[in-house]
Amino acid sequence: MFKKILAKIGVGGAEVDTVLHKTCLMPGEWVQGEVIIRGGDVEQEIEGLKLRLMTQVEVEGEDQEFLQNYCIESWELNERFKLGEHEERIFPFEIRIHPETPITSLNTYHNRTKVWLGTDLEIDYALDAEDKDYLHIEPTPVMCKLLEAMQHLGFNLKSADVEKGYLRGPNFESVSGCYQELEYSPSASTSWRLQEVEVSMIPEEERTHVLLELDRRFSGDGYxxxxLTHDDLDLEALKHKLAAYLF
Structure with a gap:
């Protein structure tokens, strides 16, 4: 009886551990892994097992901005089952990382982007068990070229964060409910008209949409x-295309 009481508050209860075959991924990439569930000192009723692709978003409050955990996508792995005392169960899985997953591997000191895979083991009448595995999200090849082109054009990456909301353009609309902003400052020799450029990328299956927010010194913001198709990997051509929008 005492063990059951302890298990309800998380002492001696079931534990969960997610093992990913790799943690360095690109948006839209598939990843395999397994969830290992170990029973505690008593038998417990498991209500469900769920994976969540998580990030932190900046939300505007009345007086200031604050960070909030945000679920980009989730997957149900199993229905209700009983987990015996000290029983071990393994649930293999294969999931596709959402194409709009923010990039974490960026060359800036002020990178506020975090992405992780959360595992929730929902236990009947007890504290749920959780696991948290941080992911390294690398830019896709066309994203890499875009970042490289911005650098070659004289823009320095100042910061990166994730905002809550949706982006829309002439021929695209984001779907995940959050988007990443890369904040660039121009070098002194680049353009005195520009104070700042914010870059957001919305990847799709065959192309990546790019939204530029231009903060001009005398004429305000513009968009x-x-x-870009995923074949737009020629650096010089990409620099020329970007320059036409920036200057």
Whole structure:
């Protein structure tokens, strides 16, 4: 009886551990892994097992911005079952990382982007068991070229964060409910008219949409949108295309 009481508050109860075959991924990539569930000192009723692709978003409050955990996508792995005392169960899985997953591997000191895979083991009449595995999200090849082109054009990446909301352009609309902003500052020799450029990328199956927010010194903010196919990997051509929108 005493063991059951302890298990309800998480002491000696079931534990969950997610093992990913790799943690360095690109948006839209498939990843395999397994969830290992170990029973505790008593038999417990498991209500469900869920994976969540998570990030942190900046939300505007009345007086200031604050960070909030945000679920980009989730997957149900199993229905209700009984987990015996010290029983071990393994649930293999294969999931596709959402194409709009924010990039974490960026060359800036002020990178506030975090992405992780959360595992929730829902236990009947007891504290749920959780696991948290951080992911390294690398830019896709066309994203890499875009970042490289911005650098070659004289823009320095100042910061990166994730905002809550949706982006829309002439021929695209984001779907995940959050989007990443990469904040660039121009070098002194680049353009005195521009104070700042914010870049957001919305990947799709065959193309990546790019939204540029231009903060001009004397004419305020403006927006430009362009679309890159995943074959747009020529750096010089990409620099020329970007320059037409930036200057």
């Amino acid at each position: 430009q949108a362009l679309t």
